[in-house]
Amino acid sequence: MNTTTTTTRIPTPTYRQTQSGEWVVFGHPTLVHPNSEVAVRKRDGNLKWEEIDRIGKVFETPDGPRVYGYIRRRTYVAARSDRAPGGRRCPECGSAACARAWDPRGLCDED
Ligand SMILES: [Zn+2]
Numbered sequence: 001m002n003t004t005t006t007t008t009r010i011p012t013p014t015y016r017q018t019q020s021g022e023w024v025v026f027g028h029p030t031l032v033h034p035n036s037e038v039a040v041r042k043r044d045g046n047l048k049w050e051e052i053d054r055i056g057k058v059f060e061t062p063d064g065p066r067v068y069g070y071i072r073r074r075t076y077v078a079a080r081s082d083r084a085p086g087g088r089r090c091p092e093c094g095s096a097a098c099a100r101a102w103d104p105r106g107l108c109d110e111d
Pocket residue numbers: 090091092093094095098099100101107108109110
């Protein structure tokens with residue numbers, strides 16, 4: 001019997017690079033949520049946990065719906081010149097990439 005069951009495959013999210021050069025998480029909308037962590041399959045096959053800041057619009061692919069998840073930037077991004085100007089650092093966590101380094105009234109990323 002030829003059963004054409006619609007198997008809902010929900011593969012592990014992967015990384016994608018957007019046209020602006022930003023690395024985002026590419027996965028099924030049931031897995032990629034704002035303000036939550038998701039395990040992402042790296043090119044070497046290992047998993048890495050990423051914290052999703054926000055997501056884009058859900059779009060359809062031949063494999064089902066997908067969405068881009070924008071990764072919350074962490075302190076290690078500081079190595080990529082994402083630092084507050086003037087050598088300012090967060091008084092709480094000491095990071096130059098922390099939101100509070102940019103604005104002393106802001107909230108520390110590491111709270
Ligand atoms: Zn901080």
